[in-house]
Amino acid sequence: MEYSILAAGITMGLSAIGAGIGVGILGSKFIEGIARQPELAPFLQGRFFLMMGLTDAVPMIGVGLGMYMLFAL
Amino acid sequence: MAAKGIDHVVGAACSEPELTTNGYIQHHLTNLTYGKLPYESEVWHCNKESQVWDMPTIIPADTWTFAHGATEAADMGFWAFNVDSIGWSIFLGALFLGLFKWAIPTNSDTPSGLQNFVEMCIEFVDDNVQSLFGATNNKLIAPLALTVFVWILFMNLMDLIPVDFIPELAKYLGIEYFKVVPTTDPNVTLGMALAIVVLTIYYSIKIKGLKAFVAELTLHPFGKWLMPVNFVLEMVNFIAKPISLGLRLFGNLYAGEMIFILIALMLFFNSALIGMLGIGLHLVWALFHILIVALQAFIFMALTIAYLAMAHETEEH
Numbered sequence: 001m002e003y004s005i006l007a008a009g010i011t012m013g014l015s016a017i018g019a020g021i022g023v024g025i026l027g028s029k030f031i032e033g034i035a036r037q038p039e040l041a042p043f044l045q046g047r048f049f050l051m052m053g054l055t056d057a058v059p060m061i062g063v064g065l066g067m068y069m070l071f072a073l
Numbered sequence: 074m075a076a077k078g079i080d081h082v083v084g085a086a087c088s089e090p091e092l093t094t095n096g097y098i099q100h101h102l103t104n105l106t107y108g109k110l111p112y113e114s115e116v117w118h119c120n121k122e123s124q125v126w127d128m129p130t131i132i133p134a135d136t137w138t139f140a141h142g143a144t145e146a147a148d149m150g151f152w153a154f155n156v157d158s159i160g161w162s163i164f165l166g167a168l169f170l171g172l173f174k175w176a177i178p179t180n181s182d183t184p185s186g187l188q189n190f191v192e193m194c195i196e197f198v199d200d201n202v203q204s205l206f207g208a209t210n211n212k213l214i215a216p217l218a219l220t221v222f223v224w225i226l227f228m229n230l231m232d233l234i235p236v237d238f239i240p241e242l243a244k245y246l247g248i249e250y251f252k253v254v255p256t257t258d259p260n261v262t263l264g265m266a267l268a269i270v271v272l273t274i275y276y277s278i279k280i281k282g283l284k285a286f287v288a289e290l291t292l293h294p295f296g297k298w299l300m301p302v303n304f305v306l307e308m309v310n311f312i313a314k315p316i317s318l319g320l321r322l323f324g325n326l327y328a329g330e331m332i333f334i335l336i337a338l339m340l341f342f343n344s345a346l347i348g349m350l351g352i353g354l355h356l357v358w359a360l361f362h363i364l365i366v367a368l369q370a371f372i373f374m375a376l377t378i379a380y381l382a383m384a385h386e387t388e389e390h
Contacts, residue, residue: 050375053368054321061324067331071098 008066015062022055094338099143101236101334103250104258106146108153110136116145141249155258162255165227169220198222198374205378206385214381217272218374221265226370228256229326233359233366236333256326259319266319269377276384285387318376325369329362 030048034041110116115129139156140146146153176191198219206214231254243251255261277286290307291300336358339351 049368050372053372056365057321057325057369057372060328061320063328063331064320064324067328071095071102071331 004069008069011062011066011069012059015059019055019059022058023052026051026055094341097338097341098334100250101240101252101330103143103146104155104252105157105248105250106140106149106153107156108137108140108146108149110138110140110145110149114145114148116141139249155252155260157250157252158255158258158261161231161253162224162228162261165231165255166224169223169227173223194223195219201375202378205375206382209385211276211385214378217381218378221269221377222370222374225256225265225322225373226367228254228261229366229370231255232257232326232329232333232362235355236330236337254326254330256322257330259323262323262326263315263319265322265373266315269318269380270315273380273384276381280385281387314380318373318380322369322373325365329358329365332358333362 026048030044033044110132112132112135114132116132117129118127119125120127140149140153172187173191176188199215202215202218234253239253240251252258274286277289281289290311291297291304293303293307295303333355336351336354339347339354342348
């Protein structure tokens with residue numbers, strides 16, 4: 001049980017790092033794209049949210065599995 | 074029988090599951106399960122007066138029954154049905170069909186709220202199918218995308234109902250466990266992902282032909298002399314698709330639900346200040362969660378269309 005807490009913490013933390021970097025790069029490119037071509041903003045926004053959802057899902061799966069390890073195992 | 078979460082020892086102290094934080098969380102994560110308890114499973118009872126575990130009763134023969142707790146649900150193994158997930162998803166599917174069926178005949182020049190909502194959904198899905206799939210004479214794609222989007226959206230929206238509201242109401246009806254959000258059950262999300270993959274295989278074989286489909290799986294990255302390597306690589310890709318599709322939806326909603334439960338736990342502190350803070354946090358997280366709820370429904374739909382579009386591509390390899 002003690003180890004599963006540690007495992008859950010590592011799972012959530014590491015996946016958060018990865019996704020944090022990923023969403024950071026995505027956001028910076030999004031702003032850059034808008035700065036270069038402001039007329040593309042609505043088009044880029046849709047794609048941005050789609051990609052953010054995909055990136056965001058990976059740590060969420062990690063959080064889900066971590067919570068599962070904590071409370072359901 | 075291995076206990077899941079709870080250690081069962083005759084004579085050891087047991088408490089009502091809702092009274093501890095861990096028990097509260099466990100209670101919220103347990104489905105209402107109907108299934109076959111196999112011969113010789115143990116059923117444990119908590120003695121209400123002395124608060125210790127009584128001797129377990131041994132099931133004399135296979136019985137179909139509702140599980141009293143996660144341990145019994147685990148004992149049921151394969152023959153277990155999560156009645157709450159199935160019930161809510163069917164109810165919400167019927168609600169979706171009813172709403173859309175009901176909104177269409179009231180076709181007026183000044184559409185009301187419901188008709189606006191229905192038209193908005195249909196136009197949104199139609200736009201996405203046009204841009205992701207392109208022109209097609211397959212009459213299944215757009216209705217399927219609409220069903221996937223609205224159905225998952227409705228199931229996800231159940232997450233915004235306060236966590237204890239429906240389970241507590243169910244308790245008055247004598248139902249012990251009741252999970253409200255079907256998409257926090259991996260069986261539901263992986264089941265939907267599996268259905269999408271079956272459709273993908275069906276259309277791959279129907280449009281491209283069996284030969285081209287097999288060729289796509291075996292000839293792709295390295296040419297025909299490395300067929301086994303190609304097959305393994307393509308298989309990994311092929312299996313990862315439905316699993317990531319299902320787990321993405323499940324993980325997001327499960328984590329969201331979990332955070333609602335953890336916020337609800339703040340009421341255990343018996344302090345008005347922390348309780349008020351909990352209500353505020355509920356509101357903040359619910360507002361943020363609306364984004365995830367709609368986004369995940371959209372992503373599931375977008376990927377469904379994209380996978381089906383891949384199944385319809387007929388290019389030479």
